[in-house]
Amino acid sequence: MTGNRISTQLRRMRRDWDRRARENARFYVATLQDRWSDDEFYRSGEATFQEQILTDLGNICQGKDPREMHVLEIGCGAGRVTRALGRHFGHVYAVDISPEMVRQARRSLSEFPNVRVYRNNGRDLSVVGRSWWSRWGIGPKLQLDFAFSCIVFQHIPNREIIESYVREVNRRLRPGGLFKFQVQGSPRVKVTEDDTWVGVPFSEPEARQMATRCGFEMRYHAGAGSQYYWLWFFKEREID
Numbered sequence: 001m002t003g004n005r006i007s008t009q010l011r012r013m014r015r016d017w018d019r020r021a022r023e024n025a026r027f028y029v030a031t032l033q034d035r036w037s038d039d040e041f042y043r044s045g046e047a048t049f050q051e052q053i054l055t056d057l058g059n060i061c062q063g064k065d066p067r068e069m070h071v072l073e074i075g076c077g078a079g080r081v082t083r084a085l086g087r088h089f090g091h092v093y094a095v096d097i098s099p100e101m102v103r104q105a106r107r108s109l110s111e112f113p114n115v116r117v118y119r120n121n122g123r124d125l126s127v128v129g130r131s132w133w134s135r136w137g138i139g140p141k142l143q144l145d146f147a148f149s150c151i152v153f154q155h156i157p158n159r160e161i162i163e164s165y166v167r168e169v170n171r172r173l174r175p176g177g178l179f180k181f182q183v184q185g186s187p188r189v190k191v192t193e194d195d196t197w198v199g200v201p202f203s204e205p206e207a208r209q210m211a212t213r214c215g216f217e218m219r220y221h222a223g224a225g226s227q228y229y230w231l232w233f234f235k236e237r238e239i240d
């Protein structure tokens with residue numbers, strides 16, 4: 001796919017997600033209910049945290065103290081899961097393509113000085129920048145200990161954009177570190193270039209090949225063939 005077509009798709013994603021965020025951010029983040037109280041919304045984030053993080057601390061922390069860990073979330077939305085991450089981990093960096101989602105996430109995370117939310121370009125982590133890291137006195141060499149993303153890639157209709165994120169995470173993650181994320185796994189979905197709701201599906205071999213290309217070992221996976229296809233990518237080697 002050409003650079004122009006990817007740029008058009010990224011613009012579309014920002015436009016659509018921003019519209020959704022202005023209309024009813026919490027509904028589009030978690031479509032189980034169309035009205036969410038603060039309490040319900042953040043409890044659903046805690047539930048995701050319980051299921052995906054607390055049950056998996058061995059792979060995620062690998063013996064490190066969570067309060068000393070640097071953790072990234074891709075596609076944080078209105079901060080549903082980010083709050084739980086902020087409660088548990090020492091330093092959390094969250095990115096999202098939609099300015100309105102970022103505004104709402106920042107508002108909901110205002111009491112968390114250890115969480116930083118960035119609006120990004122929808123394909124890389126360049127905004128998670130050196131200047132911020134150096135403000136924390138840790139210089140340009142900061143390495144992430146863990147990266148996480150849920151209910152985000154299942155909405156991205158373009159494989160190259162997803163792979164761009166996987167490569168970026170490889171560059172920022174410490175050797176051996178885990179990128180745990182969820183993609184669309186159902187082969188039955190109908191993906192079109194101009195639809196920013198239905199993401200491109202991955203089969204197990206496709207996910208494995210992407211891991212290898214991007215310097216990861218895909219050590220585990222769960223939910224192949226379903227909407228919630230979870231992948232555990234452990235960083236094996238540096239890529240260019």
Ligand SMILES: C[S@@+](CC[C@H](N)C(=O)[O-])C[C@H]1O[C@@H](n2cnc3c(N)ncnc32)[C@H](O)[C@@H]1O
Pocket residue numbers: 013017018028029030074075076077078079080081095096097098101120121122123149150151152155156161
């Ligand atoms: C369904 S919401 C999920 C939010 C959050 N992960 C959660 O579980 O509460 C999807 C989020 O992904 C963001 N998003 C979509 N495409 C993105 C991209 N290419 N880069 C970064 N964020 C993206 C949207 O703006 C939206 O906030």
